Amino acid sequence: MTNKTALYDQHVAAGAKIVDFHGWLLPIHYGSQIEEHLQVRTQAGIFDVSHMTIVDLAGKDSENFLSYLLANDVAKLKTPGKALYTAMLNETAGIIDDLIVYKINATNFRLVLNAATREKDLIWIRQQLKGREVKLTEHQDLVNLAIQGPKAREKTAQALPENLRESALNLKPFTSVIQGDWQVSRTGYTGEDGFEVLLPKAEAAQFWQALLAVGIKPCGLGARDTLRLEAGLNLYGSDMDETVTPLESNITWTVALEPKARNFIGRAALEAQQQQGHYPHLLGLLLQDKGVLRAGQKVFQRGQEIGVIISGTFSPTLKQSIAFARVLAQGDEDCQVQVRDKMLTASLVKLPFVRNGQAVFKLIKEVEGNE
């Protein structure tokens, strides 16, 4: 079964090359992935991310429930509209999915989850919900557009319905405004400023056209992948899954171990791993030689294999190859990667590689088992 988003015909009309992404027919690019990438780093681009799963939880027990379900603490969401990035863990602290949770009001929350994990996520959430007074509703009536880049907010505001313009421009990072069926959030997955907009399917084509009319360029999944890699943001299924924990996935910052009294699924396993201390880390790799790093290539230090690349690409901003690797590093930043029959020179770096259009990576000088 393949699904199309409400904007499928718009993509085809814009010259998209369409691919099947976990059962969804989505644009991989509209001509050149590199041009789309640079467009987002310097101007503004739109991504149709309507394949993502959107779930609303309603009821007096919602906050309590999410406080148990999620590794980050929803009590941090003090006012309506606030957003939090986190992960949903199993009992062994393996990552079931990563997601954004929005507070709509005191008793209503919205989760935006991955598309590829939709079924298992819903099964897991419903299992945990048993006996709780929380109502789960999945949205299949909305379009989800990410508009990203240094000019994204200013340009998007010109295309938004008038009653949303001012409140959208006033949003602080990681907050959102909801009006009727529209939600505008100052969030994203590219390392640039911008918005993510949820809106009714029936209004999607008109809004898409309005965004193109103010000079925002359509961008595909290809550019989304190179942008998120430069930004040091994980892709579920490539960089993390149920076999690894947040500590091993560079997302320890999305876990709240304080307050100690809050019990959440996976907490005991995480604490045990942290105490034990010896586990691999997800780090950045910058290739110093020519070539392109790819998932599956082995990483070495002083002749010893220390781990493997989990995502790799060519960085259009840095004009060299970058990757994420899960490694037990031992000392400095120098390492080698086996690419076919050659050993290439690379450096371990602290993520991200790029933020707001600028290279920001730092070489790892000392890597301990713990951070």
Next chain:
Amino acid sequence: MSNIPEELVYTESHEWVRKESDGSITVGVTDHAQSMLGDLVFVDLPEEELEVSRDEECCVLESVKAAADVYAPVSGVIVEVNHELDSTPEVINKEPYDAGWLFRMIPSDEKEFEDLLDAEAYQECVKAEAH
């Protein structure tokens, strides 16, 4: 629809071959191949004077998306590689049949040419792949 020049011959693995007047051949990848790969960012070219057998991997193209092997269309010796591609691999996307050529070789067995495809046969091969 991709561009398939009449005057060239092709392989099923998407290389094109041009016979030059001095007996050498020039090899590149087709418009269809570059379009499937997307933006090219690196070419691992073969060494000059390398002896290759037909269908042997002798060059690697890396795009933002994936790596792809290029195979020797016939047996022979590589006599020249296109070093312009070291700094401008994107030329393969723009001009796959001209400035985007990969290498030149002296074939060792003329008979192997009989197995290469003409433009029409290659067109059929691309069509069959789409289904």
